[in-house]
Amino acid sequence: MITPETVTEYVQKVLTDARVVVSDRTGTMDHLNVRVVSDAFKGKNVLDRHRLIYQALDEPLKDGRIHALELTAETPDGS
Amino acid sequence: MADPIEEEIQQELKQHKILIYGKGTKTAPQCGFTVETMQFFDQFGYPYEMINVLENPAKRETLTKMTNWPTLPKVFINGQFYGDTDVLGPMQSKGELKPLLEQAFQAEA
Numbered sequence: 001m002i003t004p005e006t007v008t009e010y011v012q013k014v015l016t017d018a019r020v021v022v023s024d025r026t027g028t029m030d031h032l033n034v035r036v037v038s039d040a041f042k043g044k045n046v047l048d049r050h051r052l053i054y055q056a057l058d059e060p061l062k063d064g065r066i067h068a069l070e071l072t073a074e075t076p077d078g079s
Numbered sequence: 080m081a082d083p084i085e086e087e088i089q090q091e092l093k094q095h096k097i098l099i100y101g102k103g104t105k106t107a108p109q110c111g112f113t114v115e116t117m118q119f120f121d122q123f124g125y126p127y128e129m130i131n132v133l134e135n136p137a138k139r140e141t142l143t144k145m146t147n148w149p150t151l152p153k154v155f156i157n158g159q160f161y162g163d164t165d166v167l168g169p170m171q172s173k174g175e176l177k178p179l180l181e182q183a184f185q186a187e188a
Contacts, residue, residue: 046166054149061149068112069150071165 049073097127101152
């Protein structure tokens with residue numbers, strides 16, 4: 001169980017300018033869809049963008065507060 | 080002495096052009112994402128292999144270190160790591176995936 005605010009805090013520790021939208025996929029607040037928009041993704045392929053998000057959320061993933069993640073990672077201009 | 084688990088993985092990567100490490104087996108997947116990944120590849124009609132690492136923590140740990148990617152399923156195409164459908168989906172919509180698959184299976188023809 002984790003709150004969207006906590007998820008956002010974790011992401012912003014790594015991606016300081018990130019806009020983060022968290023949606024609960026199963027009602028248990030541990031299967032999440034996380035959409036991240038950040039300038040830091042510019043020039044990075046999809047795999048490396050997701051790696052950044054996984055690094056940011058490493059702790060709640062490891063301690064089980066997050067069980068499953070569906071990620072979207074875009075730059076502000078939507079590319 | 081190379082890590083035997085890593086060698087086992089390298090062998091598996093050589094044998095299968097599309098290889099999914101996941102939870103459960105092809106006929107008895109035990110995770111929604113694993114099912115989703117198989118259905119994703121069913122669109123293309125290329126053969127793929129599913130290797131169950133659910134009960135193999137040592138292999139899971141080795142795969143995580145090799146790929147710097149904490150979750151399952153893990154997808155490899157032509158021996159190269161591509162994350163999961165969250166990565167493959169955008170690649171497909173950008174038209175990057177089809178040529179990759181064609182190239183992988185062309186080597187065989």
